[in-house]
Amino acid sequence: MPIDRKHRREMLFGAGAVLFSGIFRLVLEDTVISYHCILALILLTVYLIWLFSSRRRFPQRGMRRLLTASALLMMVWCIVKTIRYEFIPADSFLSRQIWYWYYFPVIMLPLLLLMATFYIGRTDSYELPAASPVAFIPATLLAAGIATNDLHQLAFRFEHGIPNTDDRYSYGPLYYCAIGSMIFCLCGILFKTLRGCTRKQFRRSFVIPAGVTTMAGLYLLLYTNDKNPLLFQRMYEFPDMTCLFFVSFWESLVMTHMLPSNDGHEEFFKASLINAGLADSEMNVVLHGENSPLPDKEQLKEAENGEVIKDGMLLKVQPVKGGYFYWAEDIRELQQINMQLEETRSYLEEENAMLDEAQHLEEGRRRTAEQNKLYDSISRRLKPNFDRLSERLEVLPDDEEGFRNSMKRAAIDAVFIKRCSNLLLLAGSDGYIDSGELALSVGESLGYLELSGIFGNAEIPRGKKLTADTVLLMYELFQAAVENALPALNAVMVTLDFGNGIDYRIELDNEDKPELSAFEKRTALLGGRISAESSDGSCFITFSVKGGGGE
Template sequence: MPINRRHRRELIFGMAAVLAAGSMKLSLDRTDIPCNCLVSLLLMAVYLMWLFSSRRRFQQRGIRSILTASAVLMMLWDFVKAVRYEFIPPSSMLGRQIWYCYFLPMIMLPLLLLMAASYIGRTDSYELPRKWLIAFLPASAVAAGIVTNDKHQLAFRFDLGRPESSTGYSYGPLFYSAMGILLLCVAGILFMALRNCTRSQFSRSFLLPAVITALGGVYLVSYKNTGSPQPFQRMYEFSDFTCLFFMCFWESLVITHILPSNTDHEEFFRASSINAGLADSGFDIRIHGENSLRPAKEQLTAAVENEVVSDGRLLKVYPVTGGYFYWLEDITELQKLNMRLEETRSYLEEEHVMLDTAQKLEESRRRTAEQNELYDSISERLSPEFESLSRLLDELPADEEGFREGMKRAAIDGVFIKRCSNLLLLSGSSGSIDSGELGLSISESLGYLELSDIWGQADIPKGRELPGETVLFMYELFSAAVKGALGDIHAVMVTLRLDDGIDFRTEIDCECQPVPEEFFTRAASLSGKLDTVNEDGSTFVIFTAKEAALQ
């Protein structure tokens, strides 16, 4: 028979366990020695082995799930039988309920195997139609009716009409319905197996399933022979024989190849054109395609960690149960394409370096031009101040007191030039200046005014971005107001408020007109207003602008 060694061992173990269970049941059945638990354990081991064997051998996910559920029902049926015979008195209510539950696997198991038989002759991608679920409705109704038999006695009619009585019983319509479902499912399984069986398969392979079916029919016909039961009737209960019948019939379909299973694929693998193979844990190649290359053991070992490229082929290794699967890919065209891409990459890198260098040179030239233009504009704007400072230094008096006063005035003009230059640079780089820079500029100018015994104080907030031209104007306005009254003042107070706009005030302690007319025009060009107010011996120079001037 076309079965592999592992499957042969499973069959031998299963048959030995079944014969041992039957022999034990036959020899101890009419003695006082309890044997049902041991028999159930042997049969349950057979069902469990068949469960794992089926999951290993069948490809379709649907058939694996159905056979798994079938094996679980077999074990449940065996468990219910052992509990009923060994642990629960049959005349008790619990024993009677367990007896009713005995029929649930008898109804559902044939239906599940009928659904599994629908996969015979189908492809691996076949999915069972959902309309099959309708078949569970009558089966569930019959099972529910048997479980609730105490209420209606449609499955078993007790002689005295009372379930708790120990007298006999007769069968009702629900019992015959359950047996009908069993027979219909067996007939359906036979039909589906024959439907997908060719004429040559029928003449050559269907003999084994037919023999098993005949044995099942003999057991069913003789089942009512309770007067002098035959030895095979005493060896296996109805539930045991039913489970063994289904399992043997299913295995006969596999052995005769009416139902293909996932075994003996080595020859198929060797005859294929796949450039791959299987190696054991020692990297010795066991199976490979006839036309595939055989990589060296050292290459396989190295490919476990990283892919190996040799002679235009890429070797990959993936660990599997018991060894490694390897395959080779022809990458000669890919290598040629990579070489062309590498050449293109080198060319583009050279072009990128050249363009990047040219861009940096152009950026440097542009920054230099902008800086030169900015320096020229600063020099042009502060040219009158430079000339005034130069004349002042050239005309310093010879006497010590006059020289000292001239240097004090030169220091005031120098710090103004310095701070104006700084504000012009900041304005040229970003277009706006922080109000804190105005405060620093005015504070430094006030520091130099203290050399001439002029005391000042500034209250200017930080952290507000203001237009650069507006900041320059306010500093120049402060400087012009101080210089215009330099000989008459002794104190200066500067404040800036930015609540609803700009409110810049310079207070000097003398009454004069210290601001040139040009500042009034510049204030208007900045969307603001400039006022000078004389009050109580002091002069207030006030520049105000609306909130829009802050933008």
């Protein structure tokens, strides 16, 4: 984004103030006039402007914190330097200590700005890794080592061995470590900057940052030249030049668009094509895009409580700090699509209703067909029993006792037909029948046998799932054994045990064994055995299946 007018004025004022301070010092350096306080005020103004400008222009919170710390460090350095030159004797212990502490900003400033370059090309929410503050530990130790130079003289070695600012001195390893850390950070800043820029940016825009870096490097190389200092060495002292270099380098990145800034957002907003704007707390529009609609206060107040749709435009309002942000969406095409979708929905609802009705009819037809098929199957299976019952009812004795006995026998046949039909219906819905259904069927048959004076008892446990074929076979076997023993039957006992599979026993007080040939094939298909034995005037019928027949 081009540099806006406000930032351009700030840059021109800063450049003019820096140039004036250099000329001012150059003119007054050989006079007895004290100029340090005036120069400090000028430079502090430049640093303060840069501080507020940086906080306004850069979106990343972490970068703003680092640049703020850098600007404050520059201002403290400038103030302390001025106090040393203006109010403290040059040969005092305090003056020498301030001189030592000059190297704290020398070490920290490059490190802070190096860390700030890591935000270039990152999102606004990016934060440095949690371990990044560890980098300040060696820097702090190095600055503390220079500050305690009087104890070891590893940074500055005085000619006569006694710390004295007026004495000649040479540089020690700590000094070169400080300069080395500064050069290392400068190289890191250049590397991170170059890595983030495109080839086109490098060809067109890197001249300005390279020129600023070249001048700073030249000043650093010639810093020890006290005999014949160059013009700009005389204009700016080392602390001032160091601070100005970092400010100039950072601004050169902004000028060449290698470092994006958040400046000029109003111009960007006005030139954008978005249908949005900003309103103050009184709902007065203060900023909006050139092509965006301009709603009135009533519409904005209404949209604050809910969406407003008018002439195909959807208006929304969101409170922000100091006012409201509104935006409008053209939903005319969406409304047309919604109308088409509504027509399609109505058509599909009608189609679905017709399909559901057809499906219900088909399901009813299929269910009726299945029921008819099941009823036909039950009718065919029980046809001999129906025929026998019909014959019995057609020819009834004339005497009362014979009529009563015939009706009792008809009732026994009828309950069998009823209960067998019920079991067949249960078998048609599921492949398994609970043993309790067998107990109910046998129990009801025994109840009708008692009307004929036949004692009966059944011990059949409930809650066991058995295959439908197994239950039907056991009930039909019971009915066949009873019919075979009538009318001489006086007692019948039925037991069912699930101890080791299925053990079904019928005991009759009649030695006549029923014909079991009709059950042998069905028993073999179930994997069981069937037998009938006579002993001591009783008949014992057994049906057993080892380890199976149910679930």
